[in-house]
Amino acid sequence: MQKKRPSSFRSFYAKFRKHRLAQIGLIVIIVEILAVIILPLVMDLDPYSINPLFNAPPSSEHWLGTDPVGRDLFARVIYGGRISLLVGFSATAISVIIGLPLGLVAGYYRGKVETVIMRAADIFMSFPSMILVLVMVAIFGNSLPVLISLIGVLAWPHPARLVYGRALSVRRMEYVEAAKVGGCSDLTILLKYVLPNSVAPLWMSVAFQISSAILTESSLSFLGAGIQPPEASWGNIVYQAQNVVVLYTYPWVWIPAGLCLIVTIVSINFVGEGIRDALDPKMKR
C-alpha cells in the first residue's frame, strides 16, 4: 500500500509552510476575502451613486478618486473584488462538479465511454475558450449567474483530464481488484476506492483554475461582454481606459483595479505552486 497518503493533512501543511511565497499568497487572499465581505458592512461604501465630481483624483473623501461617471472608485474596487472572487471560486466548483465524474468514469470504464468523453475534452481544449465564452455570452446574455455557469462549464476538460490520468492507473491497483472480487458494485468501487485516490492531481491544479476563471471574467468584462455597469467588476473598471482620454489623463481610474487583479492572480498562483510542491514529491528542487 501507499506509504504516505497525500491526504495526511499535517505532512502536507508542514511542506506547504516551507514555501514562503505560497504563505504570503494565502495571507493576501484571506485578507482580500475578509475585506470584500466585511468592508461594505462596516464602511459607508456606495459604488453606484453619482457624485458631481467626474474623474476626481484621490482625496480624503474618495480614497481612489471617482470614475468618469462620478462613482466612488474605492467602493467600486471593493465591490468588484466580490464579483471576481465569487466568479473564481464558484466557476471552479462548477467545472469540478462536471469534470470530476466524467474523468473518473472515463478512466475507470475505458472503452467507448473513454473515447467519447476524452475526444470531447480534446475538442474543447483545442478550441479557444475565450471565443467560446464570447459566443455563449452573446447567446445567453451576461448576467452574473450565466457568466459563472459558462466559465465553469467550459472549463470542465481540465479537471476531467487530471482525474482521468490518475484513474487510469488506480483502476489497476490491487485494492480495486480486491474490491471487485469481493463483490462490490461499480458505484461503491468508484466512490470508495477510485475517487479518493484519483483526486490528488486535482488539488494541485485547483488554485490555477480559480485564477484562470478570474482572468476570464475580467477579460470578458474588459471587452464589455461580461459584468455590465453599474455593477462593478475589476474588468469593467479597467474597461473605462479604452477611452483614450481616461487612459491618458486619469490613470487613477484604471490602475488600482488592474493592480488588484494582478495581486489576486499572482497570490492565488503562488498558493497553487505551494500546494503542488507539497503534494508532488517530484517537484522538489
Added chain:
Amino acid sequence: MIKYVIKRLLLAIPIFISITLIVYVLSSAAPGSPVDIIASSANLSDEQVKELEIAYGLDKPVLVRYGIWLGDLLQGDLGESMKTNEEVAVVIGQRIGPSLLLTISSLICSVVIGVALGILSAHKPYSFWDKFSSAVAFFGNSVPSFFIALLLIYILSVRLGLLPASGMWGAGEHNLSNLLQHLFLPSLIISLQSVGGYIKQTRGSMLECINEDYVKTARSKGISEWRITICHVLRNAWIPIVTQLGFSVPFVIGGAVVTEQIFGWPGIGSLMVTAINTRDYNIIMGITVLIAVVVLVTNIILDVVYAYLDPRITAET
C-alpha cells in the same frame, strides 16, 4: 504518410460539424432574431410576421436550417451581416490579413523568446538566467494581458512617446518600419501568455538528456559547451516544443481578441467583439467557422510534423 494525413482529415469533419452545429442551434435559440427586431420596430401584424419568417426561412425546423446553412457554406456563402447587410465572407476577408499577421508574429515571438530563455536556463541551471526565465514564465501566466497592454501603452506611448498606441499604420505611412512599430507591442503582449510553456518544455527536455552518452562523447571530443547545447541537446527538445505550439494556438487566438480590441487592430478579434456587442449572429457564426477551420488545420499540420519528427507515430495508427 498520405494515408495518415487522410485519416486525420476525415477525423476533422465530424469535429467541425459538431462545433458549428452546437453554435448554430444555440444561436438560433437566442432571443432577438432578425424578424423580432423588424417586428418590434415596425409594428407588424401576425400575418406579416409569418411572411417575414418564411422569407428568412425561419419557419423551418432548426436542423433543416442548419443543413441549408451548411450547404451555403460549402459554396462559400456565409450570409449577410444582420446590421450592415454586407456579405459576411467579404467582411471577414478584409480582416483576415491583419489577424494572420498578428497571430503568426506572436507565435514566432513566443517561440523565439521562450526557446531562447529555455536554452539559457538549461545551459546553466539555477543561474541568474534560469531564475529570470522562471519568473518570466510565472508572471506571463499570471498577469492579465489587457492590463499590461494598457500599462505599456500608458508608459511607452503616452509618457515616453516611443511607440504608436493603436492601429496598424500611421497616417499616410504605409511602409514596413511603420508596420513593425505598430506590430511590436501587440505581438509581444499576446506572446507573453504562452512564453512560459516554451521555457519549461525547452528547459525540461534539454536537462533530461544533458547527461546522455552522446553528449558526453561530444564533450570529450572537445566541442565547445555552447555548440553542444545548440547542436546536440536542443534536438531532443523539438517534439515537446511542437506539442507546446499546439497548446498555445488557442491561447494566441483568444489573446488576439482582447489585444486587437485594445490596440484598435483591424482584425477578426475586434470584429468579433463588435459582433458580440451588437448580437450580429451571422458574423459570429462566420468567425466561429473560420476559427474552427484554423484550429483543425493547425492540429492536422502539427500531427504531420510529429509524424515527420517521430516516425513511430505513423506506424502505430
